[in-house]
Structures are given as structure tokens and as C-alpha cells.
Amino acid sequence: MMNAGEGQFRRNLASLRFNRSEANGAVADLGTFLPLLLGMAVRCGLHLGHALLFAGIAGVVAGLAFGLPIPIQPMKAIGIVAIAQGMSVAEIAAAGVLTGVAVLLLAAMGMMDRLARAVPKSLVRALQLALGVKLISTGFTMGIASVPWMGADSVVLAAISIVLLVWLRSSRRVPEALAVCAFGLAALVVAQPHLAASLRLGFERPALQSISAFDWVAGLWRGAIPQIPLTILNSVLAVSLLTADFFGERGAGPRKLAVSVGLLNVLFCPFGAMPMCHGAGGLAAHYRFGGRTGGCAIILGAANIALALLFGSSLLPLLSQYPRSVLGVLLAFSGLELALVCRDQKGARNIAVLLLSAMACIVTNFAVGFLFGWVVVVLLRTWERRRHARKEVAGVFARG
Numbered sequence: 001m002m003n004a005g006e007g008q009f010r011r012n013l014a015s016l017r018f019n020r021s022e023a024n025g026a027v028a029d030l031g032t033f034l035p036l037l038l039g040m041a042v043r044c045g046l047h048l049g050h051a052l053l054f055a056g057i058a059g060v061v062a063g064l065a066f067g068l069p070i071p072i073q074p075m076k077a078i079g080i081v082a083i084a085q086g087m088s089v090a091e092i093a094a095a096g097v098l099t100g101v102a103v104l105l106l107a108a109m110g111m112m113d114r115l116a117r118a119v120p121k122s123l124v125r126a127l128q129l130a131l132g133v134k135l136i137s138t139g140f141t142m143g144i145a146s147v148p149w150m151g152a153d154s155v156v157l158a159a160i161s162i163v164l165l166v167w168l169r170s171s172r173r174v175p176e177a178l179a180v181c182a183f184g185l186a187a188l189v190v191a192q193p194h195l196a197a198s199l200r201l202g203f204e205r206p207a208l209q210s211i212s213a214f215d216w217v218a219g220l221w222r223g224a225i226p227q228i229p230l231t232i233l234n235s236v237l238a239v240s241l242l243t244a245d246f247f248g249e250r251g252a253g254p255r256k257l258a259v260s261v262g263l264l265n266v267l268f269c270p271f272g273a274m275p276m277c278h279g280a281g282g283l284a285a286h287y288r289f290g291g292r293t294g295g296c297a298i299i300l301g302a303a304n305i306a307l308a309l310l311f312g313s314s315l316l317p318l319l320s321q322y323p324r325s326v327l328g329v330l331l332a333f334s335g336l337e338l339a340l341v342c343r344d345q346k347g348a349r350n351i352a353v354l355l356l357s358a359m360a361c362i363v364t365n366f367a368v369g370f371l372f373g374w375v376v377v378v379l380l381r382t383w384e385r386r387r388h389a390r391k392e393v394a395g396v397f398a399r400g
Contacts, residue, residue, distance in 0.1 A: 012067030016295040022069075024175030025291025026300035029071050029282040031139060031331030036079035037274055038320050041313075043083045044092060047272050048319075049312030050206045052304045054273035058264050059301025062278070063294030065260065066252050068243060070297055071282025072264075075099065075275035077227040087222060089272065090215040095223025096275030098216070100265030102228050103236070107258035112236055116254040122350040123373045124241050125342045126357030127233055128280055130369060132342075133362055135281050135335025143328020152191030157184070158325035165333060177289040177330065184326030188318075195321055200314040206271040227275070229367035235261055235277040242280050245341055246287050284341070285334035349380050 037055075040046040055072050062070040078095045081087065087095075106112055143158040150156055161180045168176035189196050211219075236257045243251035257278055264276050286296050307315060345354050357373025364372075 008067075009064070012064060012294060015067045015293050016063070016298070017293045018295045018299060020175050021290030022293060022295040023299050024177045025069055025286040025289045025296040026303070027181045028177045028285040028289035028291070028330055028334060029073065029300075030181065031142075031327040031329075031334065032073055032135075032279065032281055032285070034319060034322065034327060035142070035324075036074035036076065036083070038316070039083040040074070040079055040092065040274055041316055042320060044087055045089050046092065046274060047089075047204070047206075047313060048316045049203055049308045050272035051274045052315075053203075053206070053308035054268040054271070055276060056301040056304030056306075056308060058268065058273075058276055059297045059304065061264075061301075062260065063297035063301065065294075066256075066297075067294045068247060068250065068252060068297075069283065069286035069291030069293065070239070070243075070252065070257075070260075070278050071286055072276050072297070072301070073279040073282045075227050075231065075265075075277045076279070077230050078223040078275045081222055081226065085222060087218070088215065090209055090211045091219045091222065092275065093209045093269045093272070094211050094216045094219025095227065096219075096265040096269030096273070098220050098224040099227045099231060099275060100262040100269070102224065102262075103231055103258050104262030104266065106232070107255050107262060110255070112232075112254035112258045115232070116237055116240060119237060120350075120353065120377055121241065122345055122353040123357055123370065123377060124233075124237055125345055126354045126373055127238050127361060127366060127370065128242065129339050129342045129354060129358040130361035130366070131234060131238070131281055132284070132335045132337075132339025133358070135338065136332045137335075139328040139330070139332025139335060141328070142331065143325045147325050152187050153323040153325050155325065157187060157323055158329050161326050161329040165329065175290065180326060180330065184323045187326075188321060188323055192321060195318045198314060198317045199311050201310060202314070203309050203312045209270050209272060211270070223275070226365075226367075229370070230365075231261060231277055232258075233366055233370055234280055238280040239278050239283055242283050242338075242341065245344075246283075281334055281338055284338035285330070288334055288337035349384070352380065353377055 037051055041048045058072045062072060078092065082092050144155050148154050164180050164183060165176045168174050168179055236254050239257055240252055240254045261277050269275060342354060345351055353373060353376055356376050357369055360372040361369025
């Protein structure tokens with residue numbers, strides 16, 4: 001007799017699709033995935049081949065475990081701090097492991113489900129709106145504001161990418177995200193043909209990282225502490241709500257997502273993986289361009305594994321020069337998809353919480369914005385209770 005876990009796994013397997021739409025959705029998150037990964041590889045010395053391998057394995061596991069296009073992304077807070085401050089590979093590994101342990105402990109104590117029930121939907125929507133706006137802004141900066149007007153990575157290239165995405169959106173033959181990615185690669189190879197010649201067959205086997213006491217302390221303060229709130233809010237609560245929006249009863253629960261994030265980092269980071277999470281922006285990207293099943297995550301995961309095993313770190317010169325204009329356009333479209341889910345918020349109180357909290361997240365950061373939003377929720381609820389009490393008192397006097 002099958003238990004519930006076996007039954008769910010079989011349903012996930014039966015739901016998998018490996019078609020053009022799933023492949024199209026698979027590449028849509030590269031605008032978030034590549035910049036942080038490559039930044040840690042170039043700035044911090046993270047082994048690109050090992051990072052791709054473990055990200056690929058994680059994608060395959062997520063696709064099978066959830067049966068949904070659950071994304072595998074670099075942990076943003078750790079990635080940004082690592083690139084900005086030049087963290088070592090050992091410090092990055094320590095930050096990923098410590099974040100994973102913290103999330104696993106919270107899941108084991110049942111805190112994720114409690115938070116999901118306690119946090120108002122309008123506040124989670126505010127986080128999604130803020131992230132969507134930030135993705136659109138980053139995409140614009142990356143794809144237009146920071147590149148020249150003409151050239152192999154330019155505003156013209158971004159404009160052509162936008163036209164292709166819009167024109168091929170209704171095409172039943174050509175997947176638009178795949179077409180845009182191929183277009184960007186072709187432009188790069190034509191402009192710099194020597195980059196393709198730099199590829200070399202070969203793979204270096206991962207080894208257990210040596211992490212000192214100093215690395216653990218630095219990883220905790222510089223990486224894990226700023227990352228843990230973002231993981232809880234964006235990788236667990238926001239993703240759980242977004243899966244319910246997109247897939248209804250098939251959506252992933254907060255506890256399962258937290259366990260997934262925790263195990264991926266505890267098991268893989270000691271061997272050179274980048275700290276990984278499931279992001280709401282990545283899920284919006286996969287869904288926006290056609291990902292509907294776990295086949296989307298498995299396709300991307302298998303591609304990462306194949307690239308890692310075939311070429312390893314020799315991919316770094318090619319991928320690091322991939323047109324930012326193309327990645328920026330994909331990122332902006334993904335941000336738009338994520339921001340649009342907030343349209344379901346109705347009523348003055350919900351809209352006030354949504355807008356005020358989102359602005360606080362954009363101006364400060366997600367943890368501070370969330371706390372500010374929670375204060376707004378409490379103040380509005382208190383004001384409504386007092387107004388209701390005053391009306392009741394006035395009604396008593398009127399009847400008297």
C-alpha cells in the first residue's frame with residue numbers, strides 16, 4: 001500500500017512534460033541566475049563547473065519533488081555581499097550551510113506553516129510587488145542604461161530582444177525565450193569568435209571544502225544573517241503563495257519549500273555549490289514563458305549538469321561575456337509577471353499595506369520593509385477596532 005509521499009511522487013512523475021513550452025520556460029530565469037553565479041566565480045573564485053553541477057542536480061530534484069517549475073537560484077543576499085566584499089569560497093560555503101541549517105530548524109519547529117497563516121496576504125503581495133519592481137529596474141539598468149547604443153551588447157540588441165519576445169509570444173512553433181537566448185549567443189559568437197574556441201572538454205571532481213572557524217564566523221555575519229530573513233520571505237512564503245496562485249491545490253507548502261532549501265545548502269555547499277534557494281522571481285519567469293510542470297526545472301537542471309560535465313570552468317570566458325542587454329530584457333519581463341500577481345488585492349486597507357510595504361522594501365530591504373509592513377498592519381487593525389468600538393458605543397447611546 002502506498003503512503004502519501006509515494007503517491008505524491010508518482011503524481012509528480014505522471015504530470016511531467018518535456019515539450020517546447022517547458023524548455024522555453026527553463027531558460028527564462030537566466031537573467032537572475034547567470035549574473036550572480038558568474039560574479040561569484042570571477043570575484044570570489046567559486047568553481048563554475050561545480051556550481052553548475054550542483055545547481056543542475058538541485059533542479060532535477062526540485063522538478064521531481066514538487067512536480068512544478070520550481071526555480072533554483074543563487075541566494076541573493078549572500079551573492080551580493082560575496083561579490084561586493086570578495087568573500088572566500090569557504091566563507092560562501094559556510095554562509096550557505098548556516099542558512100540551510102536555520103531554515104531546516106524553523107521548518108522542524110513548524111514555524112514556516114505558522115508564519116504562512118499569520119502573515120497577511122497583502123503583506124506577502126507587497127514583497128512580490130517590490131521584488132517585481134526591483135527586477136524590472138535591474139533589467140532596465142542591465143539591458144539598456146549600462147550598455148552602448150550600438151554593438152554586440154547594446155540598446156539595439158535589447159530592442160531586438162523585446163521585439164522578438166512580443167512577436168513570438170503567440171507563436172506555436174518558436175519558443176520566444178529560447179529564440180532570444182539563441183539570438184544573444186549568436187551575437188556574442190559573431191562579435192567575439194575566440195570565446196567559442198576557449199571551450200575545453202573536461203571536468204574536475206568536486207572535493208569537500210576546508211572551512212575554518214574564521215570562515216564560519218565570517219559566513220554567519222556577512223552572509224547568513226542578512227540572507228535568512230530573505231529566504232523565509234521570498235524563497236518560502238512568497239513562493240508558496242505564488243504556486244497557489246498559478247497551480248491552485250497543486251501548490252507547494254511552506255514547510256516543504258523550507259526543507260528543500262535547507263537540505264540543498266547543507267548537503268551541497270560544503271562541496272563547492274553556490275548557496276541556492278527557490279525565488280518568487282524565478283518562478284514567475286518560468287511560468288511567464290511556459291513552464292507548467294517539473295519538466296521545466298528538470299530540463300534546465302539536465303542542461304546545467306551536461307555543461308558542467310562537458311566543459312566545466314572553461315565556460316567562464318564565454319558565459320561572462322553573454323550580452324547583458326538580453327539578460328536584462330528577460331529579467332524585466334519576469335519582474336513584470338511577478339508584479340502583476342498583486343492585482344488581486346482589493347479594499348483600502350489591503351492596498352495601503354501593499355503600497356506602503358512595497359515602497360519600504362524598495363527603499364530599504366525586504367526584512368526592514370516586512371517589519372514596517374507588519375507595523376502598518378497592526379496600526380490599521382487597531383484603528384479599525386477602535387472605530388468599530390466607537391460606532392457600537394454611539395449606537396448604544398442612540399438607542400438609549
